[in-house]
Amino acid sequence: MRLVRFVKKRQSYQAKKVEFVVSANPLNIRAMKVNVIVKPKEAVLDPQGSAVRDAMRHLGMPEVRGVRIGKIMEIDLDGEDSDLEKRLHQLCRDLLSNPVIEDYELQKK
Numbered sequence: 001m002r003l004v005r006f007v008k009k010r011q012s013y014q015a016k017k018v019e020f021v022v023s024a025n026p027l028n029i030r031a032m033k034v035n036v037i038v039k040p041k042e043a044v045l046d047p048q049g050s051a052v053r054d055a056m057r058h059l060g061m062p063e064v065r066g067v068r069i070g071k072i073m074e075i076d077l078d079g080e081d082s083d084l085e086k087r088l089h090q091l092c093r094d095l096l097s098n099p100v101i102e103d104y105e106l107q108k109k
Helices: 047-058 082-096
Strands: 002-009 012-019 031-040 071-078 102-108
Touching: 031 082, 071 082, 082 102
Parallel strands: none
Antiparallel strands: 002 012, 031 071, 031 102
């Protein structure tokens, strides 16, 4: 990022260029990427998956036995410790999934 700053020297103004370096990780903390995969439990019916399975069979894929529809969330984190992983599991249980009907899985990258 460049910034032009005007400095008054005696009776005239002169332009002075000032350089700024912006760091995304100023403290050199290790970054971690995590995928959270949320999908319906096996015991729970998945009507959206059934509809996709039927459509795939109708479009020429009779080999498809079953489809389960879920969601994947990619999360970028700063830091890497056991407390962070514990808090991330708590977040997955409380916010990102419904533990009554969904299972979640954490995958570190």
